[in-house]
Amino acid sequence: MIRSRLGLAFVILVALASLLIAEPALACSVCLGGDTSDAMNQGLRAGMLVLLGVVGVVLTGLASLFLFWVRRASHIAAQVRVVEAARHAVASD
Numbered sequence: 698m699i700r701s702r703l704g705l706a707f708v709i710l711v712a713l714a715s716l717l718i719a720e721p722a723l724a725c726s727v728c729l730g731g732d733t734s735d736a737m738n739q740g741l742r743a744g745m746l747v748l749l750g751v752v753g754v755v756l757t758g759l760a761s762l763f764l765f766w767v768r769r770a771s772h773i774a775a776q777v778r779v780v781e782a783a784r785h786a787v788a789s790d
Contacts, residue, residue: 731738 733739
């Protein structure tokens, strides 16, 4: 019990120390609102758009794969029902 309280106190102490020691982050020229016609700002924006496009393509591919699996599973389940119905019809004759 005492050991867990000491551990919790240590974690809180480290968190407070890191908050007090931390320095403010410096923003890049795009985030800071620099000159929008600057070549570096245009390149940074183009890079961000490319990365967003890559993420969009990957997520679209994963969603398409999931939908393919769902449709395939339902198609296979329908085929299994047809085969079982045929077996039952043959067995009852």
